[in-house]
Amino acid sequence: MNRPPLVAVALLCASGLAAALVAPAQAAPAALPAAAVPRSPGVAPEDGARAGAARDTARRAARGLAGLGARDALVAVDTVLEAQGRSHVRFQRTHAGLEVVGGDVVVHQGGADGDSLTGPTTRLRVATRPTVTAASAVRTARARLDLQDESARRDLVVLAVGDPPRLAWRVEVRGARADGSPVGELVFVAARGSGGVLDRWPSVLAETGTGQGHYVGTVPVESTLGSQGVYSMVDPTRGAGRTYDASLGRRGVNPLVTDTDNLWGDGTLADPQTTAVDAHHGAAATWDFYEDGFGRIGIGDDGVGASSLVHAGRFANAFWDDYCFCMTYGDGRGGLGPLTSYDIVGHEMTHGVTSATAGLVYRGEPGGLNEATSDILGTMVEFSADSATDPGDYVLGGEVFTRYDPATRYIRRMDDPHADGLSLSCYSRRVARVDVHYSSGPANHFFYLLAEGSGAKEINGIAHDSPTCDGSAVSGIGREQATAIWYRALTIYMTPRTDYRAARGATVQAAKDLYGPGSVPVVAVRSAWSAVRVG
Incomplete structure (x- = not known):
């Protein structure tokens, strides 16, 4: 049985776009891991x-x-x-x-x-014969959303995210907002009794950014030569990952990006291939990050490349969708360019990794950890790409702002999350109640402290400053070890219901596994969590 797909994960917050990376209201504000562990089905x-x-x-x-x-x-x-x-x-x-x-x-x-x-050890005692019809459950779920081109699918499940476990219809409602951006929601409707809504969370998770029109500079583009002498953006070296151009699509069919001389784009937004190069190369860099660092062959660890859909509309967001195993990128608006910088591409594709492994539920504390995982590993994709035109930093999406200023214009930043005025830097009871893009802050802050330490420093020309929540001084262990610890915790110890307390335990155990129970990294993990008030 396959895990049910996460429909889409967005960069921006739900207040303006489906599950967004950055809040629409926000006007301003390495080396790879050595301890790589191959995963099934990538075992020899x-x-x-x-x-x-x-x-x-x-x-x-x-x-x-x-x-x-x-x-x-x-x-x-x-x-x-x-x-x-x-x-x-x-x-x-x-x-x-x-x-x-x-x-x-x-x-x-x-x-x-x-x-x-x-994971949970609850013995289930659930009646499994529904008294509420599937049609009634779909009507209830659809009434919660107002979308264009709406569709729904449903199945019967046991919902054990909360207590007590209940028989439920899981209804996934999909459609589009007025600006054309995709949106979806999983609505769990009681299958017995009143037929009311038991729980719900987004199935579309999206990314957004700010840009100059191109981010990756001059890079190699892996393509495929067809029988008619036309090159297509199909990467034969990375599971046949493909890039499509939605602006040329008709009747719901989007064509591959093609070219006759294998020379793609000119670095300006006037040439639509420029954005395709950013997305295609970003997908390649993300594939390489996971394969070189962890022996993970593709997002699903099955050797299959993901697809990218560029020019999907004039909206400021980007999305991962498990059903099509693809990323969708808007062309931006309102001071944002195409959402195809390294950290955004890596963020979106990492939602697919999380869905294929821990399956963190996209609401509450698990939802914040889901978003943080994409921020953390997407940022490490940017560092690992080692690009002269888009070097690594802990300022998410700063490159996609048309007026680039990493001090005031960005989606989120990991050294001091609350600098944007919305994200949380320190753990408190509020974490379970705010949007998951803002509750990701304590985990982002933890990772920065673990990798870089507290205090002020400059990273690739950008000033970073990370004050702790308890006034302590934290020494970093470097990006390589910090990334290895987070990836192992995600893929080995986290489950759909992991909260912040359990995330601390998962990362401590991962550090013990990798470096030994009394090692410096184990002490550093505990110190970094305590510094953001988890523990």
């Missing part, structure tokens, strides 16, 4: 038997550890094997054949303390 063929054995033993262990009943089953969706004999198997839980949303567990085997489990 000779490891197939070991992976199968790990899944079998983990499934047996999980029945006792997770408190599964006779009607429960586990479907393995991810297997991580380590050279020292440890294994980590992620399971999706079903109850009477229905997916349990929020029920994922990870079984860890081969450790010094024996088998252990991450």
